[in-house]
Amino acid sequence: MNIACIAHDKKKDDLVQFMTAYKPVLESHSLFATGTTGTKIIEATDLSVHRFRSGPLGGDQQIGAMIAENKMDLVFFFRDPLTAQPHEPDINALIRLCDVYSIPLATNMASAEILIAGLSRGDLEWRGLVKGKGRPEFNEN
Structure with missing residues (x-):
């Protein structure tokens, strides 16, 4: 599975601790991350982590492009909800794309724990069925 890893500055240490704790689960997957986080x-x-640009410099959008192409299966995005982010529109777009393409998204440690447990059990294997299906149909109603 392709897994994106993103963290705001004040949450980077939390994501690194999470990745360290679950290294045995994650090492068999393809990992992608924004610059410093990676x-x-x-x-x-x-x-092994493929690094994109820093989030404010387009890294969020690079991951968003993979989501839009249905090439991302899971996103760990440890957000800092108490600090204003200069690239907030990019963040919102990435979250919206996860919703549009039904990509599981964890924005904090609690939701990440639930998703990693599901990943280790094979609960996310359904993602393999929807890969390559292209854009979802949009209903104008």
Whole structure:
């Protein structure tokens, strides 16, 4: 499965701890991350991570493009809801795309724990059935 890893500055350490704790589950998957987040994950875990640009410099949009192409299966996006983000529209667009394409999204440690448990049990294998199906049909009603 393709898994995106994104974290705001004040949440990067939390995501790195999460990735470290679940390294045995994650190492068999393809990991993608925005700039600094990816570097921190690699340094702490030695996991193989494809790094995109930093979020404010387009990394969120690069991951969003993969979602729009139905090439992302799961997103861990540890958000900081108490700090204003200069790229808030990009963040909202990424979250919207997860909803449009039915991509499981965890925005905090609690929801990430639930999704990683499902991932380790094989509960997300249904993603393999919808890959390559293209854009979902939009209903104008």
